[in-house]
Amino acid sequence: MADSKQFGSVTLIFDLERCLTNSLEQSSDLELARLAGSGDESAFAEIVRRYGPRVFRVASRFFRQRSLVEEAAQEVFMKAFTELGSFEGRGSMEGWLTRIATNTCLNLLRSAKRRPQLTVSDLSEAESSWMDNALAQTAREQHQSRERSLVAADLAGRVLHTLSPDDQLVLTMIDGEDASVKDVVEATGWSESKVKVLAFRARRRMREAVEKLLNGKTGKRKSGGPATI
Protein backbone atom coordinates (compact mmCIF):
# COMPACT_ATOMS: atom_id res chain seq x y z
CA MET A 1 0.00 0.00 0.00
CA ALA A 2 2.79 2.36 1.03
CA ASP A 3 4.77 1.32 -2.04
CA SER A 4 1.87 2.11 -4.33
CA LYS A 5 1.51 5.55 -2.69
CA GLN A 6 5.23 6.24 -3.17
CA PHE A 7 5.02 5.03 -6.76
CA GLY A 8 2.06 7.32 -7.29
CA SER A 9 3.90 10.38 -6.02
CA VAL A 10 6.94 9.62 -8.20
CA THR A 11 4.66 9.31 -11.22
CA LEU A 12 3.10 12.64 -10.30
CA ILE A 13 6.53 14.29 -10.19
CA PHE A 14 7.38 12.86 -13.61
CA ASP A 15 4.05 14.07 -14.98
CA LEU A 16 4.70 17.54 -13.59
CA GLU A 17 8.15 17.60 -15.17
CA ARG A 18 6.71 16.48 -18.48
CA CYS A 19 4.08 19.22 -18.31
CA LEU A 20 6.75 21.82 -17.59
CA THR A 21 8.94 20.58 -20.46
CA ASN A 22 5.98 20.59 -22.83
CA SER A 23 5.03 24.12 -21.81
CA LEU A 24 8.62 25.28 -22.37
CA GLU A 25 8.68 23.61 -25.78
CA GLN A 26 5.63 25.63 -26.73
CA SER A 27 6.96 28.88 -25.27
CA SER A 28 7.97 31.70 -27.56
CA ASP A 29 11.61 32.77 -27.86
CA LEU A 30 10.94 35.96 -25.93
CA GLU A 31 9.29 34.06 -23.06
CA LEU A 32 12.19 31.65 -22.96
CA ALA A 33 14.68 34.51 -22.94
CA ARG A 34 12.86 36.19 -20.05
CA LEU A 35 12.65 32.97 -18.03
CA ALA A 36 16.28 32.07 -18.69
CA GLY A 37 17.35 35.62 -17.90
CA SER A 38 15.66 35.37 -14.51
CA GLY A 39 17.65 32.20 -13.76
CA ASP A 40 15.36 29.44 -15.03
CA GLU A 41 17.80 26.77 -16.09
CA SER A 42 15.26 24.60 -17.88
CA ALA A 43 14.28 27.55 -20.09
CA PHE A 44 17.91 28.03 -21.04
CA ALA A 45 18.19 24.29 -21.72
CA GLU A 46 15.26 24.63 -24.11
CA ILE A 47 17.06 27.49 -25.94
CA VAL A 48 20.15 25.27 -26.26
CA ARG A 49 18.03 22.38 -27.56
CA ARG A 50 16.16 24.59 -30.01
CA TYR A 51 19.11 26.49 -31.47
CA GLY A 52 22.01 24.07 -30.91
CA PRO A 53 21.93 22.81 -34.52
CA ARG A 54 21.95 26.38 -35.87
CA VAL A 55 24.93 27.40 -33.73
CA PHE A 56 26.77 24.20 -34.73
CA ARG A 57 26.13 25.00 -38.36
CA VAL A 58 27.68 28.46 -37.94
CA ALA A 59 30.66 27.10 -36.00
CA SER A 60 31.20 24.43 -38.68
CA ARG A 61 32.01 27.23 -41.13
CA PHE A 62 35.07 28.09 -39.08
CA PHE A 63 36.32 24.84 -37.57
CA ARG A 64 36.82 21.40 -39.02
CA GLN A 65 37.24 19.40 -35.81
CA ARG A 66 34.17 18.34 -33.85
CA SER A 67 35.82 19.18 -30.53
CA LEU A 68 36.57 22.74 -31.68
CA VAL A 69 33.07 23.19 -33.06
CA GLU A 70 31.58 21.98 -29.79
CA GLU A 71 33.84 24.23 -27.75
CA ALA A 72 32.92 27.26 -29.86
CA ALA A 73 29.21 26.43 -29.65
CA GLN A 74 29.45 26.16 -25.87
CA GLU A 75 31.17 29.54 -25.70
CA VAL A 76 28.41 30.99 -27.86
CA PHE A 77 25.71 29.80 -25.45
CA MET A 78 27.68 31.07 -22.46
CA LYS A 79 27.85 34.52 -24.07
CA ALA A 80 24.20 34.33 -25.04
CA PHE A 81 23.26 33.59 -21.43
CA THR A 82 25.08 36.66 -20.15
CA GLU A 83 23.54 38.83 -22.89
CA LEU A 84 19.98 37.53 -22.58
CA GLY A 85 18.93 40.87 -21.13
CA SER A 86 19.79 42.58 -24.41
CA PHE A 87 17.43 40.33 -26.40
CA GLU A 88 14.26 42.34 -26.79
CA GLY A 89 12.49 40.12 -29.28
CA ARG A 90 12.57 42.68 -32.09
CA GLY A 91 14.40 40.25 -34.37
CA SER A 92 14.40 36.48 -34.26
CA MET A 93 16.40 34.65 -31.62
CA GLU A 94 17.94 32.58 -34.42
CA GLY A 95 19.34 35.73 -36.03
CA TRP A 96 20.51 37.05 -32.67
CA LEU A 97 22.29 33.80 -31.87
CA THR A 98 23.74 33.56 -35.39
CA ARG A 99 25.36 36.95 -34.95
CA ILE A 100 26.76 36.04 -31.53
CA ALA A 101 28.03 32.74 -32.96
CA THR A 102 29.64 34.38 -35.99
CA ASN A 103 31.41 37.05 -33.95
CA THR A 104 32.51 34.58 -31.27
CA CYS A 105 33.97 32.19 -33.87
CA LEU A 106 35.66 35.07 -35.71
CA ASN A 107 37.27 36.22 -32.45
CA LEU A 108 38.35 32.68 -31.61
CA LEU A 109 39.97 32.32 -35.04
CA ARG A 110 41.59 35.76 -34.78
CA SER A 111 43.12 34.94 -31.43
CA ALA A 112 44.48 31.67 -32.79
CA LYS A 113 48.06 31.32 -33.91
CA ARG A 114 49.49 32.82 -37.08
CA ARG A 115 48.15 31.35 -40.27
CA PRO A 116 50.48 28.69 -41.60
CA GLN A 117 51.80 28.65 -45.13
CA LEU A 118 50.76 25.84 -47.40
CA THR A 119 53.17 24.40 -49.92
CA VAL A 120 52.73 21.73 -52.52
CA SER A 121 55.03 19.50 -50.52
CA ASP A 122 52.60 19.78 -47.58
CA LEU A 123 49.82 18.18 -49.62
CA SER A 124 49.02 14.57 -48.88
CA GLU A 125 49.07 12.04 -51.71
CA ALA A 126 45.28 12.03 -51.81
CA GLU A 127 45.15 15.85 -51.94
CA SER A 128 47.80 15.92 -54.61
CA SER A 129 45.87 13.38 -56.64
CA TRP A 130 42.65 15.38 -56.17
CA MET A 131 44.37 18.48 -57.49
CA ASP A 132 45.64 16.51 -60.50
CA ASN A 133 42.17 15.30 -61.35
CA ALA A 134 40.28 18.42 -60.32
CA LEU A 135 40.21 19.82 -63.81
CA ALA A 136 39.77 16.57 -65.67
CA GLN A 137 36.45 15.76 -67.30
CA THR A 138 35.73 13.05 -64.77
CA ALA A 139 36.54 15.20 -61.73
CA ARG A 140 32.97 16.13 -61.01
CA GLU A 141 31.80 12.54 -60.87
CA GLN A 142 34.90 11.47 -58.99
CA HIS A 143 34.64 14.00 -56.25
CA GLN A 144 31.09 12.92 -55.58
CA SER A 145 32.40 9.85 -53.85
CA ARG A 146 32.59 10.10 -50.08
CA GLU A 147 36.32 9.60 -49.85
CA ARG A 148 37.13 12.20 -52.44
CA SER A 149 34.69 14.63 -50.85
CA LEU A 150 36.57 14.30 -47.60
CA VAL A 151 39.86 14.91 -49.36
CA ALA A 152 38.43 17.96 -51.07
CA ALA A 153 36.97 19.32 -47.82
CA ASP A 154 40.28 18.71 -46.11
CA LEU A 155 42.17 20.53 -48.82
CA ALA A 156 39.62 23.34 -48.79
CA GLY A 157 40.10 23.69 -45.06
CA ARG A 158 43.85 23.89 -45.45
CA VAL A 159 43.68 26.46 -48.22
CA LEU A 160 41.12 28.52 -46.31
CA HIS A 161 43.28 28.34 -43.21
CA THR A 162 45.91 30.41 -45.03
CA LEU A 163 43.40 33.25 -45.40
CA SER A 164 42.17 35.68 -42.76
CA PRO A 165 39.12 34.70 -40.66
CA ASP A 166 37.03 37.39 -42.40
CA ASP A 167 37.99 36.06 -45.82
CA GLN A 168 37.21 32.51 -44.73
CA LEU A 169 33.77 33.46 -43.51
CA VAL A 170 32.80 35.45 -46.58
CA LEU A 171 34.02 32.80 -49.01
CA THR A 172 32.45 29.89 -47.14
CA MET A 173 29.11 31.65 -46.93
CA ILE A 174 28.82 33.30 -50.35
CA ASP A 175 30.78 30.96 -52.60
CA GLY A 176 30.30 27.75 -50.60
CA GLU A 177 26.79 27.97 -49.19
CA ASP A 178 25.35 30.23 -51.91
CA ALA A 179 24.39 32.75 -49.24
CA SER A 180 23.61 36.30 -50.31
CA VAL A 181 25.54 39.42 -49.33
CA LYS A 182 22.55 40.34 -47.16
CA ASP A 183 22.87 37.04 -45.25
CA VAL A 184 26.50 37.85 -44.44
CA VAL A 185 25.50 41.38 -43.39
CA GLU A 186 22.90 39.95 -40.99
CA ALA A 187 25.29 37.38 -39.58
CA THR A 188 28.17 39.76 -39.00
CA GLY A 189 26.73 43.24 -38.68
CA TRP A 190 29.16 44.54 -41.31
CA SER A 191 28.07 46.95 -44.03
CA GLU A 192 27.01 45.64 -47.42
CA SER A 193 29.87 47.41 -49.20
CA LYS A 194 32.39 45.93 -46.78
CA VAL A 195 31.10 42.42 -47.47
CA LYS A 196 31.27 42.99 -51.23
CA VAL A 197 34.84 44.29 -51.08
CA LEU A 198 35.86 41.48 -48.73
CA ALA A 199 34.32 38.86 -51.03
CA PHE A 200 36.06 40.32 -54.08
CA ARG A 201 39.46 40.34 -52.37
CA ALA A 202 39.00 36.96 -50.69
CA ARG A 203 38.08 35.37 -54.00
CA ARG A 204 41.25 36.78 -55.52
CA ARG A 205 43.41 35.58 -52.63
CA MET A 206 42.02 32.06 -52.70
CA ARG A 207 42.25 31.85 -56.46
CA GLU A 208 45.85 33.00 -56.36
CA ALA A 209 46.62 30.49 -53.61
CA VAL A 210 45.14 27.62 -55.58
CA GLU A 211 46.76 28.85 -58.78
CA LYS A 212 50.14 28.75 -57.06
CA LEU A 213 49.49 25.21 -55.90
CA LEU A 214 48.44 24.18 -59.41
CA ASN A 215 51.46 25.91 -60.93
CA GLY A 216 53.65 24.42 -58.22
CA LYS A 217 52.43 20.98 -59.11
CA THR A 218 53.23 21.62 -62.76
CA GLY A 219 56.57 23.10 -61.77
CA LYS A 220 57.22 20.19 -59.41
CA ARG A 221 56.70 17.78 -62.22
CA LYS A 222 59.19 19.79 -64.27
CA SER A 223 61.75 20.94 -61.71
CA GLY A 224 60.75 19.47 -58.34
CA GLY A 225 60.67 22.84 -56.52
CA PRO A 226 57.88 23.51 -54.00
CA ALA A 227 55.38 26.34 -54.41
CA THR A 228 54.33 28.32 -51.34
CA ILE A 229 51.06 30.19 -50.81
Add this chain to the structure above:
Amino acid sequence: MKNEHVIGILEGKPLVELGENELEQIRAHVVTCEACRHAYEAAQVCAMLLQQRAEEIFEPSPFFQTRVLAALRERQADNATWAWSRLWRTAGGLASSMVATVAALAVLTFVIPGTQNPDSQSLPATANGYSTEAVVFDENAQADDQISNNDVFATLYETEDDVVK
Protein backbone atom coordinates in the same frame (compact mmCIF):
# COMPACT_ATOMS: atom_id res chain seq x y z
CA MET B 1 35.86 41.81 -76.16
CA LYS B 2 37.70 38.58 -76.79
CA ASN B 3 41.01 40.22 -75.92
CA GLU B 4 39.76 41.66 -72.64
CA HIS B 5 41.06 39.88 -69.56
CA VAL B 6 38.40 38.01 -67.64
CA ILE B 7 39.96 37.90 -64.20
CA GLY B 8 37.71 40.77 -63.08
CA ILE B 9 34.64 38.72 -64.01
CA LEU B 10 35.97 35.73 -62.07
CA GLU B 11 36.46 37.81 -58.96
CA GLY B 12 33.23 39.76 -59.23
CA LYS B 13 30.90 36.96 -58.12
CA PRO B 14 30.86 33.24 -57.37
CA LEU B 15 31.49 31.04 -60.40
CA VAL B 16 28.07 29.37 -60.11
CA GLU B 17 26.37 32.76 -60.36
CA LEU B 18 27.98 33.71 -63.66
CA GLY B 19 25.52 34.06 -66.54
CA GLU B 20 25.76 32.28 -69.88
CA ASN B 21 27.08 35.43 -71.61
CA GLU B 22 29.84 35.85 -69.06
CA LEU B 23 30.83 32.19 -69.33
CA GLU B 24 30.89 32.48 -73.13
CA GLN B 25 33.15 35.50 -72.86
CA ILE B 26 35.48 33.67 -70.48
CA ARG B 27 35.65 30.54 -72.63
CA ALA B 28 36.38 32.57 -75.74
CA HIS B 29 39.13 34.53 -74.02
CA VAL B 30 40.96 31.70 -72.23
CA VAL B 31 41.69 30.01 -75.56
CA THR B 32 44.17 32.75 -76.36
CA CYS B 33 45.18 34.09 -72.90
CA GLU B 34 47.22 31.71 -70.79
CA ALA B 35 47.10 33.85 -67.61
CA CYS B 36 43.32 34.01 -67.69
CA ARG B 37 43.12 30.27 -68.44
CA HIS B 38 45.14 29.51 -65.30
CA ALA B 39 42.96 31.90 -63.31
CA TYR B 40 39.79 30.27 -64.66
CA GLU B 41 41.06 26.79 -63.82
CA ALA B 42 41.99 27.93 -60.31
CA ALA B 43 38.57 29.54 -59.89
CA GLN B 44 36.90 26.28 -60.87
CA VAL B 45 38.98 24.37 -58.31
CA CYS B 46 38.14 27.00 -55.68
CA ALA B 47 34.42 26.65 -56.37
CA MET B 48 34.60 22.86 -55.99
CA LEU B 49 36.66 23.11 -52.80
CA LEU B 50 34.34 25.63 -51.21
CA GLN B 51 31.25 23.60 -52.03
CA GLN B 52 32.82 20.55 -50.44
CA ARG B 53 33.83 22.57 -47.40
CA ALA B 54 30.32 23.96 -46.98
CA GLU B 55 28.87 20.46 -46.92
CA GLU B 56 30.80 19.65 -43.77
CA ILE B 57 28.36 20.43 -40.98
CA PHE B 58 28.47 19.03 -37.46
CA GLU B 59 25.36 18.29 -35.44
CA PRO B 60 25.26 18.69 -31.65
CA SER B 61 25.80 15.50 -29.70
CA PRO B 62 23.02 14.30 -27.35
CA PHE B 63 25.15 15.39 -24.40
CA PHE B 64 25.76 18.92 -25.64
CA GLN B 65 22.85 20.42 -23.69
CA THR B 66 24.08 18.78 -20.46
CA ARG B 67 27.60 19.98 -21.16
CA VAL B 68 26.49 23.59 -21.64
CA LEU B 69 24.41 23.56 -18.46
CA ALA B 70 27.31 22.05 -16.49
CA ALA B 71 29.66 24.72 -17.84
CA LEU B 72 27.13 27.39 -16.95
CA ARG B 73 26.83 26.14 -13.35
CA GLU B 74 30.60 25.94 -13.08
CA ARG B 75 30.99 29.50 -14.31
CA GLN B 76 28.33 30.77 -11.93
CA ALA B 77 30.02 28.97 -9.03
CA ASP B 78 33.37 30.46 -10.07
CA ASN B 79 31.81 33.91 -10.19
CA ALA B 80 30.31 33.45 -6.70
CA THR B 81 33.65 32.27 -5.30
CA TRP B 82 35.39 35.13 -7.00
CA ALA B 83 32.92 37.61 -5.52
CA TRP B 84 33.48 36.21 -2.02
CA SER B 85 37.23 36.24 -2.39
CA ARG B 86 37.06 39.83 -3.64
CA LEU B 87 34.92 40.80 -0.64
CA TRP B 88 37.36 39.03 1.67
CA ARG B 89 40.33 40.81 0.09
CA THR B 90 38.59 44.17 0.34
CA ALA B 91 37.74 43.56 4.00
CA GLY B 92 41.32 42.48 4.64
CA GLY B 93 42.64 45.66 3.07
CA LEU B 94 40.23 47.76 5.09
CA ALA B 95 41.20 46.03 8.36
CA SER B 96 44.93 46.39 7.72
CA SER B 97 44.52 50.09 6.86
CA MET B 98 42.55 50.58 10.09
CA VAL B 99 45.29 48.85 12.11
CA ALA B 100 47.89 51.05 10.44
CA THR B 101 45.87 54.19 11.27
CA VAL B 102 45.45 53.16 14.91
CA ALA B 103 49.18 52.42 15.17
CA ALA B 104 50.02 55.80 13.65
CA LEU B 105 47.70 57.57 16.09
CA ALA B 106 49.20 55.67 19.01
CA VAL B 107 52.68 56.72 17.94
CA LEU B 108 51.57 60.34 17.61
CA THR B 109 49.86 60.29 21.01
CA PHE B 110 52.36 58.45 23.18
CA VAL B 111 55.77 58.57 21.53
CA ILE B 112 56.11 61.97 19.83
CA PRO B 113 54.73 64.20 22.68
CA GLY B 114 57.22 62.59 25.15
CA THR B 115 60.14 64.05 23.23
CA GLN B 116 58.87 67.66 23.53
CA ASN B 117 59.57 70.39 26.24
CA PRO B 118 57.47 69.83 29.40
CA ASP B 119 56.39 73.54 29.42
CA SER B 120 55.09 73.40 25.93
CA GLN B 121 53.49 70.08 26.76
CA SER B 122 51.39 71.68 29.54
CA LEU B 123 50.38 74.66 27.41
CA PRO B 124 51.33 74.06 23.81
CA ALA B 125 49.33 77.02 22.52
CA THR B 126 51.48 79.52 24.47
CA ALA B 127 54.18 79.10 21.85
CA ASN B 128 52.13 81.52 19.80
CA GLY B 129 52.00 84.91 21.60
CA TYR B 130 48.83 85.97 19.84
CA SER B 131 46.79 82.91 20.62
CA THR B 132 43.69 83.21 22.77
CA GLU B 133 45.26 81.21 25.55
CA ALA B 134 48.32 83.48 25.59
CA VAL B 135 46.22 86.60 25.95
CA VAL B 136 43.92 85.17 28.64
CA PHE B 137 46.52 83.39 30.78
CA ASP B 138 49.44 85.81 30.45
CA GLU B 139 49.19 87.09 34.06
CA ASN B 140 52.33 89.26 33.92
CA ALA B 141 51.11 91.18 30.99
CA GLN B 142 47.71 91.50 32.64
CA ALA B 143 49.31 92.98 35.79
CA ASP B 144 51.29 95.50 33.75
CA ASP B 145 48.42 96.63 31.62
CA GLN B 146 45.75 96.78 34.36
CA ILE B 147 44.43 100.30 35.08
CA SER B 148 43.01 101.03 38.50
CA ASN B 149 39.65 102.71 39.09
CA ASN B 150 41.32 105.81 40.48
CA ASP B 151 43.34 106.22 37.32
CA VAL B 152 40.17 106.05 35.30
CA PHE B 153 38.27 108.62 37.46
CA ALA B 154 41.26 110.93 37.55
CA THR B 155 41.51 110.87 33.81
CA LEU B 156 37.77 111.48 33.36
CA TYR B 157 37.41 114.33 35.86
CA GLU B 158 40.67 115.90 34.79
CA THR B 159 39.33 116.17 31.29
CA GLU B 160 36.01 117.66 32.45
CA ASP B 161 37.79 120.22 34.68
CA ASP B 162 39.92 121.27 31.75
CA VAL B 163 36.76 121.83 29.69
CA VAL B 164 35.08 123.94 32.47
CA LYS B 165 38.17 126.07 32.88
